[in-house]
Amino acid sequence: PMFRHYMHIYLLPLSVDPASTVSGLLSIFHEQELTETIHDTDGHGYLATFVGKNGRFVVLRVHSQGLVTVDLQFYEDDDIAQLDNLLNALENKLKVLLNGNITRIKKLPALLRGAKVDRYWPTADGRLIEYDIDKVVYEEDSEYQNIKILHSQQYGNILVLDGDVNLAESDSAYTQAITGSGKENYAGKEVLILGGGDGGILAELVKQKPKMITMVEISFTDFYIDQKVIDGCKKYMRKTCGDILDNLKGDCYQILVQDCVPLLKKYVQEGRTFDYVINDLTAIPISTSPEEDSTWEFLRLILDLSIKVLHPSGKYFTQGNSANLTEALNLFEERLGRLSCPVDFRKEVVCVPSYLEQWVFYTAWKK
Amino acid sequence: PMFRHYMHIYLLPLSVDPASTVSGLLSIFHEQELTETIHDTDGHGYLATFVGKNGRFVVLRVHSQGLVTVDLQFYEDDDIAQLDNLLNALENKLKVLLNGNITRIKKLPALLRGAKVDRYWPTADGRLIEYDIDKVVYEEDSEYQNIKILHSQQYGNILVLDGDVNLAESDSAYTQAITGSGKENYAGKEVLILGGGDGGILAELVKQKPKMITMVEISFTDFYIDQKVIDGCKKYMRKTCGDILDNLKGDCYQILVQDCVPLLKKYVQEGRTFDYVINDLTAIPISTSPEEDSTWEFLRLILDLSIKVLHPSGKYFTQGNSANLTEALNLFEERLGRLSCPVDFRKEVVCVPSYLEQWVFYTAWKK
Numbered sequence: 001p002m003f004r005h006y007m008h009i010y011l012l013p014l015s016v017d018p019a020s021t022v023s024g025l026l027s028i029f030h031e032q033e034l035t036e037t038i039h040d041t042d043g044h045g046y047l048a049t050f051v052g053k054n055g056r057f058v059v060l061r062v063h064s065q066g067l068v069t070v071d072l073q074f075y076e077d078d079d080i081a082q083l084d085n086l087l088n089a090l091e092n093k094l095k096v097l098l099n100g101n102i103t104r105i106k107k108l109p110a111l112l113r114g115a116k117v118d119r120y121w122p123t124a125d126g127r128l129i130e131y132d133i134d135k136v137v138y139e140e141d142s143e144y145q146n147i148k149i150l151h152s153q154q155y156g157n158i159l160v161l162d163g164d165v166n167l168a169e170s171d172s173a174y175t176q177a178i179t180g181s182g183k184e185n186y187a188g189k190e191v192l193i194l195g196g197g198d199g200g201i202l203a204e205l206v207k208q209k210p211k212m213i214t215m216v217e218i219s220f221t222d223f224y225i226d227q228k229v230i231d232g233c234k235k236y237m238r239k240t241c242g243d244i245l246d247n248l249k250g251d252c253y254q255i256l257v258q259d260c261v262p263l264l265k266k267y268v269q270e271g272r273t274f275d276y277v278i279n280d281l282t283a284i285p286i287s288t289s290p291e292e293d294s295t296w297e298f299l300r301l302i303l304d305l306s307i308k309v310l311h312p313s314g315k316y317f318t319q320g321n322s323a324n325l326t327e328a329l330n331l332f333e334e335r336l337g338r339l340s341c342p343v344d345f346r347k348e349v350v351c352v353p354s355y356l357e358q359w360v361f362y363t364a365w366k367k
Numbered sequence: 368p369m370f371r372h373y374m375h376i377y378l379l380p381l382s383v384d385p386a387s388t389v390s391g392l393l394s395i396f397h398e399q400e401l402t403e404t405i406h407d408t409d410g411h412g413y414l415a416t417f418v419g420k421n422g423r424f425v426v427l428r429v430h431s432q433g434l435v436t437v438d439l440q441f442y443e444d445d446d447i448a449q450l451d452n453l454l455n456a457l458e459n460k461l462k463v464l465l466n467g468n469i470t471r472i473k474k475l476p477a478l479l480r481g482a483k484v485d486r487y488w489p490t491a492d493g494r495l496i497e498y499d500i501d502k503v504v505y506e507e508d509s510e511y512q513n514i515k516i517l518h519s520q521q522y523g524n525i526l527v528l529d530g531d532v533n534l535a536e537s538d539s540a541y542t543q544a545i546t547g548s549g550k551e552n553y554a555g556k557e558v559l560i561l562g563g564g565d566g567g568i569l570a571e572l573v574k575q576k577p578k579m580i581t582m583v584e585i586s587f588t589d590f591y592i593d594q595k596v597i598d599g600c601k602k603y604m605r606k607t608c609g610d611i612l613d614n615l616k617g618d619c620y621q622i623l624v625q626d627c628v629p630l631l632k633k634y635v636q637e638g639r640t641f642d643y644v645i646n647d648l649t650a651i652p653i654s655t656s657p658e659e660d661s662t663w664e665f666l667r668l669i670l671d672l673s674i675k676v677l678h679p680s681g682k683y684f685t686q687g688n689s690a691n692l693t694e695a696l697n698l699f700e701e702r703l704g705r706l707s708c709p710v711d712f713r714k715e716v717v718c719v720p721s722y723l724e725q726w727v728f729y730t731a732w733k734k
Contacts, residue, residue: 001430001431001432001434003430005374007372007478007480009480009481035407037404037406037416039404039416039418039424040402040418041418041422041424042420044421044422044442045422047418047424049404049406049416051406051407051408051414053409054411055408055411055412055430057406057408057414057426057428059424059426061424063368063370063422063481064368065368067368067481069480069481075411106485106487108487108489108495109489109493109494109495111374111495113374113376113436114376114430114434114436118473119494120473120475122475122476125499126476127476127486127497127498127499128475128476128478128495128496128497129495129496129497129723130494130495130496131494132492132494132691132724153690153691154689154690154691154724154725155725170718170725173718322521323520323521324499324520324521351537351540351718351720353718353725356496356723357499357521358521358522358537358720
């Protein structure tokens with residue numbers, strides 16, 4: 001039962017008496033056969049609700065300082081034109097009552113609530129974003145997470161893990177950034193990828209004829225190399241992964257669906273090193289209380305092991321997080337400065353199309 | 368009087384009786400001293416509103432098919448922790464009542480309504496977007512339009528004309544795309560820019576030592592070369608325009624604050640041509656009824672005149688619109704195919720950081 005929720009805001013001049021203005025509006029609601037209830041707000045402005053046919057529902061509030069808000073909810077199968085008319089009539093009446101003297105009018109695009117295909121996926125910095133999503137093309141619950149692949153007209157298919165937008169087919173800028181922005185030569189190199197279950201990085205790097213790429217993960221907080229993620233991506237994210245996920249093993253790559261921590265520890269013991277380590281695991285935790293958040297502990301462990309298996313002249317690439325999460329990014333940089341094996345680093349801010357926020361990437365190397 | 372508006376959605380299994388579930392929730396509201404009103408919806412589900420102290424207001428609806436929506440509004444100076452507790456208590460109670468058996472839970476980031484600094488600016492394709500705007504740095508009403516420059520942490524200052532996001536300091540990708548994506552050589556060339564009042568294109572091109580750049584506009588539907596736009600940009604968009612707008616005239620450029628149509632007609636009469644014509648006027652109209660929309664008429668006039676003053680080996684660059692507005696884009700392409708002077712064209716889809724949607728750019732040249 002999807003419904004639309006319109007939100008309109010009017011700012012009236014402070015000289016206007018809101019109470020008398022509101023009484024002038026009521027006739028509009030009555031004409032539309034909406035039944036009103038006036039609520040006692042104990043001095044917090046005027047608040048009336050109106051219920052009409054087909055489950056129509058309106059909230060009219062007059063707050064202090066001339067702020068008037070109108071909320072209108074109605075079901076998808078209702079007569080939109082009639083309801084648009086109601087809102088237009090309200091606005092016109094308000095203009096007449098105030099001789100056109102309204103300080104500000106703001107109408108938000110209607111919220112689509114209760115829809116089968118959810119269009120609202122917040123950014124990492126917690127902002128409300130409506131995507132142009134029109135279809136769920138894949139949905140599975142694995143033992144680790146909820147996996148969705150959603151279709152967007154402009155971004156192509158989008159992989160969403162537990163409600164987080166991970167990568168869309170439009171996002172080659174992400175793959176580009178986390179592999180060194182086109183300035184590296186992977187030919188004949190040993191590469192370790194942690195995460196990257198969408199196959200984008202792998203598909204891009206095998207073109208460059210590396211010696212061997214090992215891709216691994218599933219560990220603790222990260223489940224990108226989840227067989228069900230791979231299954232979904234190889235079917236619905238082919239603009240990203242091509243055919244690389246059709247086989248877990250190829251001439252110059254292997255995908256290991258297993259915990260990376262014991263493997264990394266084994267590599268450290270054996271003294272094995274990689275020319276490139278690409279950490280495509282979870283973004284830096286948003287929590288800035290690392291002592292209370294085990295994700296930070298995990299991140300430090302992975303970081304430490306990754307740098308240990310990095311060849312002295314090698315490079316370590318990783319994503320950071322939203323450029324707006326400055327505290328979390330600072331904390332991460334501080335961590336980078338305190339590794340058992342000292343590193344230098346640089347960062348880059350990149351526009352990844354489907355993220356709808358600027359994203360930070362890091363490159364680190366041994367001092 | 369800014370207030371927050373939380374929207375939570377719960378989807379209950381169809382086997383659950385919503386009425387008995389709701390009655391189990393009421394105690395939570397009563398504990399928080401919220402006074403309820405139950406509304407008669409004439410068979411369209413359960414609808415209750417609750418009013419509490421400090422102007423707190425809750426709408427609880429149980430729609431058909433197990434959809435439950437909770438709206439909570441409260442003023443900025445209220446006790447957020449207490450209200451978060453209320454919502455958590457509701458959710459926990461619901462989980463207990465249903466033995467954890469909730470099909471879907473979705474909580475949108477709180478809407479900030481009635482704030483002095485508006486964070487909601489829709490995309491060209493009409494989606495709701497919350498920007499990270501924290502300050503209005505410039506606001507003027509000129510005789511043509513409302514001009515705002517808003518500060519965003521991640522995008523820098525953003526120029527907003529009559530509510531449309533025009534360009535942010537982060538958007539060199541826009542300037543890059545509309546000047547030929549770095550593949551052109553402007554040295555010694557004659558350039559005509561229509562619009563571009565933020566100075567971004569001009570600042571970029573003067574670096575390349577063109578023979579002469581003429582920048583002009585103000586006409587009918589387009590007011591980008593509005594002295595008040597220039598005044599705002601030269602002060603607050605310096606990452607975009609540098610010092611180029613400090614003077615309307617320089618060694619190799621002139622900015623003409625006048626109507627471009629008579630000027631273009633004069634150029635046509637004189638047989639004057641340009642190596643590059645960059646049309647940075649309004650985006651293609653969203654309306655797809657060109658016969659009813661004079662903006663299309665204007666667009667065709669400008670297009671026709673622009674191609675007439677284009678040197679036979681010259682290039683014409685322009686923005687299109689959101690990649691999602693396929694009908695409008697098709698209409699524009701059809702127009703391109705019917706000019707008095709035949710042209711070929713190509714298009715490119717570009718991610719302009721602050722636009723939060725993919726944007727189409729066109730290059731056209733004489734056949």
